Amino acid sequence: MKKTPSFEDGWKVEIRRGILQYAVLAVVSRHKEDGIHGYGIARELKERTDGLLEVKEGTLYPILHRLRKERLLNVRTEKSDAGPVRKVYVLTGDGDRVYRELTVILDSIHEKLEVLR
Amino acid sequence: MSEGEITRTIEDYLKNVGRVLPSGFETEDMLEELRIHINEAVQDKIQKKPLANKIDLLREVLNDLGGPKEIAEEFKGTGVLVQEQEEDERRVFWLAMRFIINMVVVVAASWFVSNLPDAEISFYWALVVFLVFGLVEWFIRARQMREASRIDVEK
Numbered sequence: 001m002k003k004t005p006s007f008e009d010g011w012k013v014e015i016r017r018g019i020l021q022y023a024v025l026a027v028v029s030r031h032k033e034d035g036i037h038g039y040g041i042a043r044e045l046k047e048r049t050d051g052l053l054e055v056k057e058g059t060l061y062p063i064l065h066r067l068r069k070e071r072l073l074n075v076r077t078e079k080s081d082a083g084p085v086r087k088v089y090v091l092t093g094d095g096d097r098v099y100r101e102l103t104v105i106l107d108s109i110h111e112k113l114e115v116l117r
Numbered sequence: 118m119s120e121g122e123i124t125r126t127i128e129d130y131l132k133n134v135g136r137v138l139p140s141g142f143e144t145e146d147m148l149e150e151l152r153i154h155i156n157e158a159v160q161d162k163i164q165k166k167p168l169a170n171k172i173d174l175l176r177e178v179l180n181d182l183g184g185p186k187e188i189a190e191e192f193k194g195t196g197v198l199v200q201e202q203e204e205d206e207r208r209v210f211w212l213a214m215r216f217i218i219n220m221v222v223v224v225a226a227s228w229f230v231s232n233l234p235d236a237e238i239s240f241y242w243a244l245v246v247f248l249v250f251g252l253v254e255w256f257i258r259a260r261q262m263r264e265a266s267r268i269d270v271e272k
Contacts, residue, residue: 039158042154056188058134061150
């Protein structure tokens with residue numbers, strides 16, 4: 001019998017998805033000059049958040065794909081250490097603007113939630 | 118375990134991911150990125166644990182990546198899947214419309230040319246010539262669009 005996910009599990013999935021898109025923008029934004037490749041983003045997310053977001057690394061690629069479609073990220077190619085050409089992600093002008101706006105919104109949400117506690 | 122078996126394990130994983138995603142250029146592109154990710158992650162782990170078994174390290178990497186279903190779920194969750202299906206349907210609709218309009222134009226032009234006063238061109242001969250022109254134009258345009266989308270993806 002299929003187990004129904006608990007309230008907090010469902011809530012965690014929903015909130016994680018939204019936060020993850022922001023977190024990807026944040027990581028790419030830290031590498032404005034040189035950009036960063038997919039594996040680098042996964043590693044940085046894991047190291048900087050101590051695995052808090054419980055990211056399955058493969059799920060980052062649909063997010064990167066979506067952010068590219070929304071024209072928040074640009075892609076250029078470079079040779080990888082393992083040999084083949086890999087994609088390097090950089091923020092577009094729009095991506096930078098959206099990232100800043102989201103940062104303000106998140107800070108404000110955080111502040112207001114603190115008051116509620 | 119041999120290098121060949123490691124490559125096979127990676128290929129099997131990518132094949133399974135490919136099966137749960139919509140077929141198309143974007144999926145191929147993402148699978149290629151996953152392949153590079155796996156290779157880099159394995160190299161990274163080998164550097165950190167040079168004595169460990171390579172296949173165990175590969176399993177760790179594949180576990181970190183998540184299963185094909187999890188990746189497909191994220192595709193659905195981010196709305197990419199729905200968006201691409203809608204785009205595909207729209208593309209097929211416009212392709213069919215273009216084909217119908219082209220055929221109408223070709224038949225009309227052939228009829229017009231074959232009915233010109235003093236013209237000694239048969240309707241069917243004109244039809245064949247216009248169809249060839251239409252086909253050549255179709256292929257050139259398709260090639261230009263493929264090139265444009267490739268450049269767009271690389272940007």
